Amino acid sequence: MASDLNPRTTHYEFLGPPGAFLISIGVPIASYGLYFGCSESAGGCPPPLSLSVLFDSVIRAASNPAWWKGLWDTDASLLYLGWYAFCLVAWAILPGDAVEGSTLRTGKKLSYKINAFSTFLLALGITSGWILRNGPESFTFIYDKWVGLLTASLVMSVVQAVYVYAASFKPGKLLALGGNSGNFIYDWYIGRELNPRIGSFDIKTFNELRPGLILWVLINISMVCEQATRRGGFANVTDSMWLVLVFQTWYVADGLYNEPALFTTMDVTSDGFGFMLAVGDLTWVPFIYSLQARYLAFHPVELGPLGIAGVLAVNFLGYYIFRTANAEKNDFRNGQNPKNLKAMETKRGTKLLVSGWWGRSRHPNYLGDLIMGFAWSLPTGFETPITYFYVVYFAVLLIHRQRRDDEACQKKYGDDWTRYTKIVKYRIVPYIY
Template structure:
């Protein structure tokens, strides 16, 4: 994008102003309450009704159950904070390519540099936990045993970090696009590029939280559930294998494609805020791990982990998962690589696996007045959000892996995710309309479908 064009100057002015979303302050308060309620409700449902709907007989019983189940412990604190600090140190010291982000309009088009070593951190973490578990130095099943207390620590820590970051940004005058509505600004954030100095290296908190802290902790929770099942039954069931496979594919893709993240809207525009901090450090790991723990507690309840498993259904789920994963992996790669090439910051990805058709040679695109081209090739000539559709398909597969036990809570995640992705889509469309103007209308006529070609 040419930073000298008149359109770019107008767009910069639009980006410097904050428009209230989520119905403003009332919506922010509601979402914060809801976000705290959900993981604890899931925890109580697993403890007291094997993942079924949890109905306390009285308010006093509810309080007693919360105190018994969701209390922080020093052991849980050491586990969670140890994980957090280790990942921060690895982000600072491990080797990895350095990638420039997009020019930041609110900071005089400054381009930050990001050290992309998540893949190295991921592999090193896998090696270390394998060695520690199988030598008995540190049994990974401790996470499954103490997951309730770790959740409580994660929630407390994420809330404290959110408050501290907000006050620090105010004190140091590192604020951006404030509405001066205190609760809403806390919810949506005021600090765009939070960085801390560790061992002489700058570590971007927003990027490390979004790319690795959330997904690595999720993986550790799921592998702990699988190992716990094996410890008890000397087998890992196919539903658990499916969940483990699905999450490894998802998490590995996030790690191997970290160098693509700096040019995304999440890093370029979204602020370091309560919603991002809480969901990355507490919400995502524990809510997204629910299916694995649902399978674990129900196999313990019945003492028949392989009962009523339809292998035909499991095979179908694997086929759908692999197909959806392929689209989810390759379609963003096409677009982000195209964007990086346009910015002159493209680097070759080396992470495994490199799926076919993840890059388009000589791609077709629409030129725009603002100077930022719109890709109309590859997946992107068929619909505007192919990765969103694939993401929803994968989320649905995760829920369906729990089919051998009747329950509604495993389907919370795909339903929640569907509405979240629709909201994100509307935000994207509003932003693109503001950025591209009449060129966006031309693009929408050229690519009329949002999610599924020929359907919607």
Template sequence: MLDSYTLSLITSIPLCALKHLTASAGAHVFASMMLYSDMMLTLVIYILSHILLDLMATAGAHAFVAEEGKKLDKLLDSHTEYEFGGPWGVLAIMSGFPLLMYYLWICLVFYDGHLVFPDSLDDVQPFLARMWAHISVDATPNLYAWKVYLGLIAYQLFLAWIVPGYSQEGLPVPSLAYKTLVYKCNAIGCIYITWISAIVLHTTHIFRLTQIIDNFGHLMSVAMLVGFAVSFGMYFLTVATGNQIRMSGNFIYDVFMGACLNPRLGPIDLKMWLEVRIPWVLVFFMSVSGACKQYEELGYVTPNMAFMCLATWLYLNACIKGEECIPQTWDMFHEKWGFLVIFWNFAGVPFSYIYSVVYMANHDPANYRFSTPTYVLLYGTLLTAYYIWDTAMSQKSRFKMQTQGITTFRKTFPQLPWGTLKDPKFIQTAHGNRLLVDGWWGYSRKPVCVFWGPYAFAIN
């Protein structure tokens, strides 16, 4: 799911937090504002680029695969080289990212957004003791957090199983002799039911949404444990049943990259299910949780928090309204289901891409209040970039469907102008695939929003 560019975007979020956490106390108000701004903009960058990079293979799904293409596919389905620095690199990622997540959370919540270090060599042990004290008290995987987190997983699995959905054929899978798998796309119904359920639980005080942000640390620990457990459990189950593919022979590396390509539970494709139903549902509800907390404490929701609610809703809604496009992606077609995907979707995405909400929920709005023109610029940039991203993805995904003979598309909300191309131009490859070179894709191999987005946000 993540190539080196995507990983750089992921790491830029905690890195930009580190940059602003180093602000001096005298410049704290300015630093707090900049922290929020940088985190907002980095999140939007990720929103613009995540699916773009996941969908980066613009090739249309064509039934015919040339002999040259079959040779390439066979090579792609073999382990030829290590990525991410090999076994030692992935071990560092698996151990380092959870520690970084804890550290940034501690800095944001307990040290007013400042990066903290030991004062001296003599302070190293006391410093580590202080860090552990924060985790052991405010981030224990307590029973309440287990109930909430596992409850969400169980509810989303239940809905995915019973809610009617749209059947979408995926791309031909080389390892299955170019067989195409059918995916049940019912996320839009499941998430709308989830939203209604959340409103009912919140208004009846059975489960106040503010409890999500108030138990952030506890939930984060549970999410990490689930991510590790599922990653290792899936590896052992896949190997035990003889369904492993593209293995390196190194245990820790294969756990990280995954052993299983198409994990399924009844009608549910677990890989596609996990991409949307847990991480982006949590990201959205954490934003809403922060907004609810502001409303309860202040009597209003700041434009900054509303921005986060809008940004996360746009992404979540895009995922569910265009879920039938996901089976056409590299994620489904090629990426295995390992720690890289599992941990990041269970824990990394929902608890790393929401630092701005954590900061705002624990600080006075005076620390991050912007001018009206700044708000207009931020909201305008977000909505403009969203339009480009949404229509670019729609153009490419529907082009792929057209090559499979699909000409009728779902009319989910919102359907934006120029989302479908008529008689688009394409290049026929030696592999047998077709490369779209029309619409937004006629301007750039990765449409302008991939590059324009980061540049625009960096300038802002």
């Protein structure tokens, strides 16, 4: 029966409907706030205003219809739609292997087309050719049209969230266990359907990897071009800007190249697709994660040899932990164990790693992620705390994910999970947390 396959959700995340509503409003506010609170047009990062003057400025802007109209830019919206269409066409026409995902509650597995990395290379090739032919000043439009592009991504997120919510009521849909509460606001936010699709096109995994992640790199390239235009060419771009571009491009390329690893993540196997993932993929990732590059575009920072060496060391430490931890997990799941890691048997017949990185903490890959995030912010210097927003936000996000994952594992493994947590005591950071 459908009710057996799609039971009613009885446990809320994010404090339930009130929390879902506040986050749905809060994410757009924070996205605009991080621009107007850290931008050249606003006067700095943050603007040189007292809290009372800043508060009055916000009230005046919010009560002015012209300010609200200024958030919309038709040209920027068409550019964003063109970008999204490019990603769709690339997914459709570029060759790619078919990979099966995890087994669903129905006993079936979905097939996914793997060509995100090819799409990335195509986008980089076109962008590089355009810049080489027309100069860096030709690719600064993302900097110039930032607010309009941000607004377009938010509109796309809302439209997709409404569509997938409405489509989830068609017969035969497999719903997310956490998104079938019956409350419109909560289910719309958290995602009602587990794997919304149009034919073979999987909306959730497409958004996770292509439009937002690749746009993040293109935004960074635009910020490099903006700085190059102001400083007289690419030869005068600061070392800090190059580091941010290289670090974040490598991170994105690594994720896209290892696309099949996405299909075992909590986002794909457990979470539905609603406004939470839509706005996270399409708005938050490209426009918030690129904050460091946008700051450096109008506030250049020179690190020097020692500064470069220090930032590189921090980043490579984080990447080493992230990549080797994930390699250990993936090898073990695929029946390989080249490091002869120890594992604990469970009553379910599966095993849990208790040595290597996974013996030091339950989520060592999160530790690597956090260290890398810190390295991405270091090139901006220490004149403003705003460019370190990503690190703070990411820490909160990963702690929340870790707690959700631990809760799910407790239900899955029962007493075995309790025994496992006594062996692997630390959640993310060994000896600290």
